[in-house]
Amino acid sequence: xxxRIRFLAATALAAAAVTLPATARAADPAYPSGPVxxxxxxxxGGITDNIARLLAGELSTAWKQTVVVxxxxxxxxxxGAGVVARAPKDGHTALFTxxxxxxxxxxxTKMPYDSVKDFAPVSLIALSQTVLAVGQGVPVxxxxxxxxKLKTEPGRHPYGSYGTGTTGHIYGExxxxxxxxxxxxxxxxxxxxxxxxxxxxxxxxAFVDVGTSMQHLKSGRLKPLGIIGTKRSDIFPTVPTFxxxxxxxxxxxxxxxxxxxxGTPNDRVEKxxxxxxxxxxxxxxxxxxxxxxxxPMGGTPAQFAENLRRDGPIWKEVIELGGVKLDQ
Numbered sequence: 001x002x003x004r005i006r007f008l009a010a011t012a013l014a015a016a017a018v019t020l021p022a023t024a025r026a027a028d029p030a031y032p033s034g035p036v037x038x039x040x041x042x043x044x045g046g047i048t049d050n051i052a053r054l055l056a057g058e059l060s061t062a063w064k065q066t067v068v069v070x071x072x073x074x075x076x077x078x079x080g081a082g083v084v085a086r087a088p089k090d091g092h093t094a095l096f097t098x099x100x101x102x103x104x105x106x107x108x109t110k111m112p113y114d115s116v117k118d119f120a121p122v123s124l125i126a127l128s129q130t131v132l133a134v135g136q137g138v139p140v141x142x143x144x145x146x147x148x149k150l151k152t153e154p155g156r157h158p159y160g161s162y163g164t165g166t167t168g169h170i171y172g173e174x175x176x177x178x179x180x181x182x183x184x185x186x187x188x189x190x191x192x193x194x195x196x197x198x199x200x201x202x203x204x205x206a207f208v209d210v211g212t213s214m215q216h217l218k219s220g221r222l223k224p225l226g227i228i229g230t231k232r233s234d235i236f237p238t239v240p241t242f243x244x245x246x247x248x249x250x251x252x253x254x255x256x257x258x259x260x261x262x263g264t265p266n267d268r269v270e271k272x273x274x275x276x277x278x279x280x281x282x283x284x285x286x287x288x289x290x291x292x293x294x295x296p297m298g299g300t301p302a303q304f305a306e307n308l309r310r311d312g313p314i315w316k317e318v319i320e321l322g323g324v325k326l327d328q
Contacts, residue, residue: 028267031091035066038094038258039087041080043073045192046162047211047292051125051256052096054288058279069096073189076100076165076326078112085113087261091268095119095259098128099167099252099315102308106316107165107326118262120269121304123276125256126294129210130167130228131239132175133217138204143226143245146205150181158184159205160198162191165326167254168207170315171228174249174322175207175242198222209254210235211292229253235293249321252314255297257304273301 036059040052052069060067072080077100087093105115132143138157140146150157159176161168164187176183186203188194191212197203198213199221208222210233216222217236224239230251232241242250258276260269277298279285289296319325 028265028271031268031271032063032065034092035068036063036092036094038067038069038096039080039084040069040071040096041073041077042071042098042163043190043192044071046190047128047209047294048096048098048191048256050211051289051292051294054285055096055125055258055276055279058285059275062275062279076104076107076163078104081115081119082112084259084261085118089261089263089265091260091264091272093261094122094272096125096256097259098256099254099311100163100165101257101259102311103167103170103315103319104165105312106319107324116308119259120262120264121301121308122258122260122269122273123280123301124297124299124304124307125258125276125280126289126296128254128256128294129233130171130207130254131210131213131217131224131233131236132171132205132207132226132242133198133213133222133224134206135198135201135204135222137201140225141223143240143242146225147179147181150179150183154182155184157204158186159207160186160188160194160203161207162194162209163187163189165324168194168209170319170322170324171207171250173324174318175247177321177323178247178249195222211294214292226250233293234290249318252311252318253295255307255311256294257308269301273299273304 038056042048056067056069072083084093084095101115140149159172161172195213198206213222217224224236226242227233227239228250229241280296280298286296
C-alpha cells in the first residue's frame, strides 16, 4: 500500500502539471454579469487567504467587475463549502479551497454535501508543501532530535495544526504513530493564529504550510526540521523530506483549487478557468508564487477533475496510515 501511495502521488503531480491552451476554450460573453464572490472556508491572514485575494484582484481587473473574497471559516472548511454547494448555479459564487476538500470524505462518516457531485472543478491553482517546524522553546535541530526529546518527555510537547482534519493534523498523527511518540494535538482556526502561537511559545511544534510561515522560517524564529513531498524545497534545500528520513505516507503535496457549484453552465466554468490559467502563466504571478514556495499550476477543468480523482485514493490511504477519523 505504501508503494502505491508514492506512485499515486507522483502520477497525480504529473497529471496536474500538464496544461492545454486556454484559447481553445468556449466563452460566455455575458459572464460575469455582476459581482463575483469567492468563498474561502478559512480565516483571514494565512497563505490561502492571500492567494485567494491576489486572484480576486486579478480577475476584477481583467473583467472590470467586482470580485470579492468572503471568509466563511468553520468545521474544517465544510461551512464555507456548504455555502457554495447551495449557491445559485450561475458562476457568480465560487469556492477557493485546499486539499481538505478531498480529505474530508475519508475523515467524516457524514457530511452536509458531496465533495464530488456538488461541485464543478474549475482550476488547480497551486501546489504547496507543509513543513514540520519547532519554536524556540523546543531546542532541537532535526527530526531525530525531536523524536528523542518527545520520547524522554512524553506528552509534554503538544503539536499544533491549522484545524481538525486538515493536512497538518493528518500529518501530525501520521508522524506521531510512525515515530512512536506522545504528542497531544492542538487544533487552531487557520494558519495565521497557529504561527502566532508557535512564535509565542504557546505551542512548540507544528505542521505548517511554508508560505504562511516563510518569514519566520527564514529569520530563524521557527526551525524547519522536515518537509513534505518527494523532493526538497528550492527555498530550504538543507531541510530533508520525510521520505528521505524513512517515513511513509508524507509524499503527497497540498494544493489550492477553485470550484463552482455543480450544474453551473459549462461555458461559464470554462471562461473562469481560462482566465485563471492566463493569470497563473504571467511571469510576475509565477514569481510571486515561487517566492512563497508555491508551484503555480492552472490547466483545464477536465485536468483538475482528473487530479481530484487521483487525489482521493492517495489521501484515503494516508489518513488510514495515520489512524485519523472524525465524526460530526
